[in-house]
Amino acid sequence: xxxxxxxxxxxxxxxxxxxxxxxxxxxxxxxxxxxxxxxxxxxxxxxxxxxxxxxxxxxxxxxxxxxxxxxxxxxxxxxxxxxxxxxxxxxxxxxxxxxxxxxxxxxxxxxxxxxxxxxxxxxxxxxxxxxxxxxxxxxxxxxxxxxxxxxxxxxxxxxxxxxxxxxxxxxxxxxxxxxxxxxxxxxxxxxxxxxxxxxxxxxxxxxxxxxxxxxxxxxxxxxxxxxxxxxxxxxxxxxxxxxxxxxxxxxxxxxxxxxxxxxxxxxxxxxxxxxxxxxxxxxxxxxxxxxxxxxxxxxxxxxxxxxxxxxxxxxxxxxxxxxxxxxxxxxxxxxxxxxxxxxxxxxxxxxxxxxxxxxxxxxxxxxxxxxxxxxxxxxxxxxx
Numbered sequence: 001x002x003x004x005x006x007x008x009x010x011x012x013x014x015x016x017x018x019x020x021x022x023x024x025x026x027x028x029x030x031x032x033x034x035x036x037x038x039x040x041x042x043x044x045x046x047x048x049x050x051x052x053x054x055x056x057x058x059x060x061x062x063x064x065x066x067x068x069x070x071x072x073x074x075x076x077x078x079x080x081x082x083x084x085x086x087x088x089x090x091x092x093x094x095x096x097x098x099x100x101x102x103x104x105x106x107x108x109x110x111x112x113x114x115x116x117x118x119x120x121x122x123x124x125x126x127x128x129x130x131x132x133x134x135x136x137x138x139x140x141x142x143x144x145x146x147x148x149x150x151x152x153x154x155x156x157x158x159x160x161x162x163x164x165x166x167x168x169x170x171x172x173x174x175x176x177x178x179x180x181x182x183x184x185x186x187x188x189x190x191x192x193x194x195x196x197x198x199x200x201x202x203x204x205x206x207x208x209x210x211x212x213x214x215x216x217x218x219x220x221x222x223x224x225x226x227x228x229x230x231x232x233x234x235x236x237x238x239x240x241x242x243x244x245x246x247x248x249x250x251x252x253x254x255x256x257x258x259x260x261x262x263x264x265x266x267x268x269x270x271x272x273x274x275x276x277x278x279x280x281x282x283x284x285x286x287x288x289x290x291x292x293x294x295x296x297x298x299x300x301x302x303x304x305x306x307x308x309x310x311x312x313x314x315x316x317x318x319x320x321x322x323x324x325x326x327x328x329x330x331x332x333x334x335x336x337x338x339x340x341x342x343x344x345x346x347x348x349x350x351x352x353x354x355x356x357x358x359x360x361x362x363x364x365x366x367x368x369x370x371x372x373x374x375x376x377x378x379x380x381x382x383x384x
Contacts, residue, residue: 006029007143008030009146009148009150010148010293010295011035015147015150016107017311018317020110021057021060021319027325031118033121034124045103045218048101049101049308078090079195081196091370091374092192152165157295160284161284167227168275170224170274170357171229173235173270177219179215193211194211196209198254200358207258207261219261219265221251223250244263244269275298276299285336288328290336292317293310293314296313297309299346305350309346313339321335
């Protein structure tokens, strides 16, 4: 029988992983991506891929060796501090089972694993009808399955759900420090080789500092704010001096060395509003259409599960399609029932962490979570 005709909307981690696993099992697919090239925009910070989800998907994709060439085990170092700069918990030179990999490197691994003709760049989707994709510059027809892997503001999701992402209550600004060890060695030493997380607890502010593969530091200044905060403060990414002034005012009661991260940061600043989908969202069945990744279960980044679940989701859908290549309705139904409970549990944990980050007790709760995480990693290493 002829292969099913499968369209994947979006060349993010879930779309690429799905296409890759199908490809190595001789099932073709076509990815349609709105960006005009792989390098048109930055891909974000660093990730820790978990053994049972993100790493499971990379093994299923036959990309474990390539992944190992980019993963950074030294980046498992971690420091948790309060807003006065006091260290509350630290991991140094201790394996945790969660090494880091840059998002850019992960995407490149996946891109290079696919035939060039598998991805159609510059295809901005406008509308989807049954088996038909309407792009800004043309129409593609005749698909047996359309997979929405097109992220938070998916154009495919409205076919199976009337629910859109809602504001999580968290906003902030993403900032960078390039060549930090040369220009600001004291800041490089403070952040270390891995991550520094700082919680202000009742003041509703936090900082996530992450060392990148190129040695730079990426910082997310997350705060509990109304959805209009960025507009209310007239934050404009073309005016870094004004953004710096706003951030320093927000963090005025923090330790001088922590405020120094803002004072010394590069002028490339990106305001962020954090959105999410409801915990446990299910979508109605529709022949020939399904969702994976953020299009299906958008979460905040607070638990580090978004990409992990996106990759696992893609691998599970691929498994079902491989199992039922000539009955895609069965494949989609099987995948949905199998992934729902896994995703819902992760969504709930993520939402609880999002709430707890900006409340009294955040440091204790996060410390307990990290201690449990390290204990599990140590137990796993002993058992193997």
